[in-house]
């Protein structure tokens with residue numbers, strides 16, 4: 001849960017910085033063509049960081065990768081490199097199982 005809170009705080013900060021660039025002093029959205037190269041590269045950096053934060057939270061133990069539950073018991077799937085709640089894990093195991101063998105390679 002701490003990680004989720006951290007991610008939200010981080011996200012707000014980045015969003016704030018992003019807004020400082022993408023809005024002008026009259027609080028109007030600026031046309032992307034009016035960005036300087038430095039602003040463009042900063043925006044790119046913020047957005048990449050935002051994506052990174054969310055991927056980290058998604059793949060963390062705080063959240064089930066499939067149903068985004070945060071309050072269930074989780075199990076790690078080394079193939080998908082992500083955490084799943086037990087219910088989703090079992091469901092995915094069934095969905096991804098080979099018809100012939102009944103064994104799932106992705107959810108061992």
Ligand SMILES: [Zn+2]
Nearest residue numbers: 064067085088
């Ligand atoms: Zn789940």
